[in-house]
Amino acid sequence: MINFPKILRKEDDSGSTNLVLPLLPLRDIVVFPHMVAPLFVGRTKSVNALADAMNSEKSVFLAIQKKAGIDKPEPKDIHSIGTVGNVLQLLRLPDGTVKALVEGKVRGVIHNFIPNDDFFQVEASILAEPVPDEPDVAALTRAIIDSFEEYAKLNKSISKDLINNVSAITDPSKLADTVAAHFSFKIEDKQRLLEEIDPYKRLSYLLGLIKMEVEVYEMDQRIKVRVKEQMEKTQKNYYLNEQMRAIKKEMGAEDDGAEELDELEKRIKRKRMTKEAKAKVYQEFKKLKLMTPMSAEATVVRNYIEWIISLPWFDRSRITTDIDAAEKILDEDHYGLEKPKERIIEYLAVQSLVKKLKGPILCLVGPPGVGKTSIAKSVARATGRKFVRLSLGGVRDEAEIRGHRRTYIGAMPGKVLQSLKKVGVNNPVFCLDEVDKMSMDFRGDPSAALLEVLDPEQNNAFNDHYLDLDYDLSEIFFITTANTLPDIPLPLQDRMEIIRLPGYTEYEKYHIAKGYLVSKQIEANGLSGKDIQFNKSAIYTIIQQYTREAGVRNLEREIASICRKIAREFMKDPSIESFRVTPKSVQKYLGPPRFRHSQLEEKDQVGIVNGLAWTQFGGELLCVETAIMPGKGNLTVTGKLGDVMKESAQAAFSYVRSRANTLAIDVDFYKKIDLHIHVPEGAIPKDGPSAGIAMGVSLASALTGRPVHRDIAMTGEITLRGRVLPIGGLKEKILAAHRAGIRKVLMPKENEKDLKDIPAAVSKQIEIVPVDHMDEVLFHALLPQQADKSPVAGDAAMSVEMIPKEPDDMVQGSTIN
Incomplete structure (x- = not known):
């Protein structure tokens, strides 16, 4: 019988006796009544609780934490139902922890x-347990004992003495607690058994867990037996295979494995490789000959050797150095693109003069x-080189470029060497597509791995992780492509020669369609040999009214769509001998026009200005509108603009205020009105430092009442002093201005150096x-002003002379080429 004489209290009217006890929070063990358990205690509060118990009546309250990982539990972190027990023994260990032996007595509640x-x-x-019905409990007790004996037969670690002791227990509550203590149930299940006061319900739940x-346990045993049988079968097969090999050797029969090794050795001898690669291959081949052919390691070594001897170490294409022939081929395949063509011809010229030229790295950037x-x-x-293409869009694993180390299962070389094996030569034209679409995650940065591939000073000794050998990439002609330059990491840009392909004019698109796209789609849609002609007006109609892009991809799609419909017409009526595509038939096949030929306003308007914007798909016309309302000087800027454009709007507003006298508007105009600057298509994000002067002109036009030329577009950033x-x-x-029908473009004077890139057909x-x-x-x-006064004019109406006249050094009406 346990003694609790320390502190006793009487509760209200219930008559129950409360005990004041030290609490020992437990992490991963539930102590049941009638259970003796050793505990290792290290927390200071827990050690003090045990010391207090030993110094008094050795009674302690044992309760488990709700989360074992909490080092400093609070009252809310401890289960309220636990076990009242005695501390039987306390031993302090050299490392500062305490070993305690405790015995659970009865259930209790905090x-x-x-x-x-x-x-x-x-x-x-102390929690009092109800007395269960005798017949029901007797049946459950018998079932519990039978199940425990069945488990003991499977688990040999349970002794016969324990089985006999369990069988001799007659108290249902004690039986449930004793059996539960000897099973490795989950902590949650054990706590539930402890919290169940009714012996009948506790026995029922315990029987289900057992x-x-x-x-x-039975399933685990079956799996172990199956694995053992499989291992014995594998060992048996290995033993029989070895016997067969020995028998064939004694009989003088040829061994297939030996034949394969002989063939592999001949291939190694015939293959031209570097000295380092040759030494590595022979070293691995010696290992392979000592291995069992059926072993997994032999497969790994064989694959490694196969990869080395399949790479084109010294296999090259014969390069054509005929500059005239190359120029003719480039002109046949592409209209325009003068800069890339010029760079290729320069490379061929130098190639014909020197024996070996390190492969150039060109980066073609454009929409x-x-x-x-x-x-x-x-x-x-x-x-005359072979062509190989590798798409880098979405690549985020460094191993895609450098390969995996051979320690990984399924390791392979990187995509660079895989592509060289596929193409079979060491000097192809290697196109790295979408170099700006690479990303980075925990598996590494593939753009950093590309630095060694694309650096002319070190790619002659590129080291792939799988091969672990130096491989010469310097003879490869690398060409990379990207849509936007800022998305390419700066160290990678430093290794490449940037060539921009900004887009095509309508004139160039017409010639591309006439010379390339129409004939290509006629052949692709099975219309070869048919008399089909697209007239000039039809092609221009497709360009102007059905596409709006910098490239010609959508133009080709629309031409293909027309060709498909023509093919259907030929199938319906085979008697048709020829077909002429006109603007009228274009609208019949492609439906109503999707775009206006021009984005210009119908007439000159106040406060509406044509700005110019750059996007990754080419240039765009950007309309800027300003409205004036009565108010208190608020400036509102809308159109989903970024911070840079909002700052440009504020700078333009400050400039107009500073020039109020020159513009002949009231100096205090901002106190009487609100201004609203809007850039239409508000669902599209816009930002960048090139809309400042457009916003300034829009503000000045709205405040002075002077309309803006509808066929003028402008681009440039503004300062508070009015500099562009x-x-x-x-x-x-x-x-973009040319596509929209603009007749005059205002641009910053410092950009005059860029005018040499403007096509002559556009600049004219x-x-x-x-x-x-x-x-x-x-x-x-x-x-000139339309009304007598501007909306916010001062005492005198603004005259035309008040706007500064054209500088003397500017020739009006001239075109700068």
Whole structure:
């Protein structure tokens, strides 16, 4: 019988006796009544609780934590139902921990936690168990004992003495607690058994857990037997195979494995490799001959040798150095693209003068559909090299470039060497597509791995992780493609020669369609030999009204769509001998026009300005609108603009305020009105430092009432003093203006150096005016005032002379080429 004389209290009216006991929080063990368990205690509070128990009546309350990982549990982290027990023995170990032997006595429940800085102290009471019905409990007791004996037969670690002791227990509650203590149930299940006061319900739940444990144990035994049988079968097969090999050797019969090794050795001797590779192959071949052919390691070594001897170490294509023939091929395949063609011809010229030239690394940057990948194929054809393409879009694993180490299962070389094995030569044209679409994650940075591949100074000794040998990549002609330059890491850009392909003019698109796309789609859609002609107006109709792009991919799709419909017409009526595609038939086949030929306004309007923007798909016309309303000087900027464009709008507003007198508007105009600047198509994000002067002109036009020329577009950033700062993407923007029918473009004077890239066909049709101050922009952009006064004019109406006149050094009406 346990003694609890320490502190006794009477509860209200219930008459139950409460005990004040030290609490020992347990992590991963549930102590049941009638159970003796050793505990290793290291936490200071727990050690103090045991010391307090030993110094008094040796009574302690044992309760498990809700989460074992908590080092400093709070009262809310401890289960309220536990076991009241005795500390039988306490032993301090040299490492500072304490070994305690405790015995569970009865179930208890915590009512309150008593404040104590040294250890947990609780006010608890003993839980009384109900008396179950005798017949029901007797049947459950028998079932529990039978199940326990069945488990003991499977688990040999349970002694016969324990089985006899369990069988002799007559108290149902004690039987349930004793059996539960000897099973490795989950902590949650054991806590549930402890919290179940009714012996009948506890026995029922325990029986289900034992049945489940027996089934799991039987399944585990079956799996072990199956694995053992499989291992014995494998060993038996290995033994028989070795016997067969020995018998064949004694009989003088040929061994298939030996034949394969002899053939492999002959291939090694015939293959031209570097000295390092040759030594490595022979070293691995010696290992292979000592291995059993059926072993997994032999397969790994054989694959490694196969990879080394299958690579084109010294196999090369014969390079064509005929410059005239190469130029003719490039012109046949592509219209325009002068810079890439010029660079290829330069390379061939140098190649004909020197014996060995390190392979150049070109990077073609431009919007989709301008022919970046196809020009790489043309380079291969013009130089007589083989062509291989590797798409880098979405690659995020460094091993895709450098390969996996041989320690990994299923290891292979990187995509670079795999492509060389496939093409069979060591000097192909190697196109690395979408180099700006690579990403990075925990598996490494593939762009960093590409640095060694694309660096002319070190790619002559490229080391793949799988081969672990130096491989010469210096003779490969690398061509990379990208849509946007900023997405390519700067160290990678440093290794490449950047060539921009900004897009095509309508004139160039017409010639591409006429000379390449129409004939290609006629053949692709089975119309070869048929008399089919697209007239000039039809092609221009497709370009202007059904496509809006920098490249020609959508143009080719629309031509293919027309060819498919023509093919259907031929199948319906075989008597048709010829077919002429006109603008009318284009609308019949492709439906109503999708785009307007021009994005210009119908007439000159106040506050509406044509800006120019750059996108990764080419240039775009960007409309800027300003509205004036009565208010208190608020400036609202909308159109899903980024921070840079919002700052440009604020700078433009400050400039207009600073020039109020010159513009003949009220100095305090901003106190009486609100201004709203809007860039339409608000669902599309817009940002960049090139819309400042467009916003400034829009504000000035709205405040002065002077309309803006509808056929003028402009690009440039503005400062508070009115200076026009340079921008990027000038060629793309001027091409966009040309597509939209703009007649005059205002651009920063500092960008005059970029005008040499503008096609002659475009510069002849557009007047390009360099400006370096906002006053010049206003002079060119604004028309005379329509009304007597501007919406916010001062005492005198603004006259035309108040806008600064054209500078003396500017020749009006001239076109700058």
